[in-house]
Amino acid sequence: MTQTATRETALKEAEAACLRRGATLTPLRRQVLELVLDADAPVGAYALLDRLKATRPGAAPPTVYRALDFLLEQGLIHKLERLNAYIGCTDAGHGHAHDHHHPHQFLICRTCGATTEITDHGVAHAIEAAARRAGFALAEATVEIEGTCARCLA
Amino acid sequence: MTQTATRETALKEAEAACLRRGATLTPLRRQVLELVLDADAPVGAYALLDRLKATRPGAAPPTVYRALDFLLEQGLIHKLERLNAYIGCTDAGHGHAHDHHHPHQFLICRTCGATTEITDHGVAHAIEAAARRAGFALAEATVEIEGTCARCLA
DNA sequence: TGCACTCTGAGATATTATATCATCGAGCGA
DNA sequence: TCGCTCGATGATATAATATCTCAGAGTGCA
Ligand SMILES: [Zn+2]
Ligand SMILES: [Zn+2]
Ligand SMILES: [Zn+2]
Ligand SMILES: [Zn+2]
Numbered sequence: 542m543t544q545t546a547t548r549e550t551a552l553k554e555a556e557a558a559c560l561r562r563g564a565t566l567t568p569l570r571r572q573v574l575e576l577v578l579d580a581d582a583p584v585g586a587y588a589l590l591d592r593l594k595a596t597r598p599g600a601a602p603p604t605v606y607r608a609l610d611f612l613l614e615q616g617l618i619h620k621l622e623r624l625n626a627y628i629g630c631t632d633a634g635h636g637h638a639h640d641h642h643h644p645h646q647f648l649i650c651r652t653c654g655a656t657t658e659i660t661d662h663g664v665a666h667a668i669e670a671a672a673r674r675a676g677f678a679l680a681e682a683t684v685e686i687e688g689t690c691a692r693c694l695a
Numbered sequence: 696m697t698q699t700a701t702r703e704t705a706l707k708e709a710e711a712a713c714l715r716r717g718a719t720l721t722p723l724r725r726q727v728l729e730l731v732l733d734a735d736a737p738v739g740a741y742a743l744l745d746r747l748k749a750t751r752p753g754a755a756p757p758t759v760y761r762a763l764d765f766l767l768e769q770g771l772i773h774k775l776e777r778l779n780a781y782i783g784c785t786d787a788g789h790g791h792a793h794d795h796h797h798p799h800q801f802l803i804c805r806t807c808g809a810t811t812e813i814t815d816h817g818v819a820h821a822i823e824a825a826a827r828r829a830g831f832a833l834a835e836a837t838v839e840i841e842g843t844c845a846r847c848l849a
Numbered sequence: 850t851g852c853a854c855t856c857t858g859a860g861a862t863a864t865t866a867t868a869t870c871a872t873c874g875a876g877c878g879a
Numbered sequence: 880t881c882g883c884t885c886g887a888t889g890a891t892a893t894a895a896t897a898t899c900t901c902a903g904a905g906t907g908c909a
Binding site (some may be wrong): 850866 | 882883886887892893894895897898900902904905906
Binding site (some may be wrong): 737740741756757779 | 897898
């Protein structure tokens with residue numbers, strides 16, 4: 542399965558997921574999603590804006606931020622808080638497509654920048670347990686693990 | 696033990712910790728640390744700058760960011776990535792004072808803003824295990840748990 | 850004295866994100 | 880058809896966060 546194929550699959554699933562929820566993946570939003578998916582690493586909003594301007598000269602910061610907000614809301618992308626950058630959700634459509642906000646974690650390589658989304662239930666459960674012990678009602682957890690990826694270690 | 700007393704204790708321990716490592720907690724750095732500790736919630740860099748200007752009119756963004764960098768480096772404060780704000784390390788000096796960067800997590804209340812640092816070994820171990828399974832060499836993990844605190848739930 | 854080093858001052862600039870108001874078009878009922 | 884509302888986008892300005900760069904002051908040391 543080629544990269545392009547997985548991208549097309551992801552886009553189709555995104556359309557479907559939005560439809561199910563009564564949300565609209567407009568051409569603009571779809572284009573921003575494509576730009577995020579095309580990048581091979583997390584992308585900043587202004588990098589997206591630059592690329593967007595190639596085909597949409599009038600684009601401005603709110604253009605891209607509004608699209609990003611929508612995509613975040615729909616769970617189609619995630620924000621990496623440490624990097625102020627955005628990345629496509631790897632799990633969208635693979636198991637819990639209808640979950641807007643599934644628990645997830647990121648592995649961020651400081652050497653090559655590669656960023657991998659994982660869904661580790663051990664981590665998720667440990668966080669739930671810690672919150673429960675503190676009498677804290679968990680809404681969402683940000684987990685960003687920085688270090689060196691397997692490729693860079695080899 | 697009063698709040699002021701714990702603050703003074705924290706400052707003394709900070710001095711001691713810096714000394715041990717051959718780092719210098721200069722008056723400026725100490726003052727920024729005091730400002731962070733005095734706040735009853737995470738503080739933004741520009742809020743610190745405003746307060747700093749009261750006694751140090753020439754202060755500029757680099758003044759506060761340089762101090763924050765030092766304090767982060769020394770493990771005396773932490774940054775909350777979701778909030779772009781800084782908070783004093785609760786654990787400095789209580790158990791692993793000499794650890795520059797101990798594993799830690801935050802519970803952030805979306806209702807009242809209260810932010811609590813915890814050191815949950817279950818979470819820490821789960822993250823280590825997840826990284827290991829991915830062949831990833833962990834350097835540092837950001838864990839920020841958002842939701843509603845016990846007080847706001849009551 | 851001369852030099853290296855750390856810290857701070859000062860100004861400019863870069864980067865990330867939001868506020869506000871106007872416009873456009875689809876949907877829809879009167 | 881008209882007028883209304885609503886969601887989406889265009890367009891401009893501004894806010895909030897963070898960094899770059901050069902200069903000067905102090906300290907310790909050869
Ligand atoms: Zn995901
Ligand atoms: Zn790597
Ligand atoms: Zn801490
Ligand atoms: Zn609360």
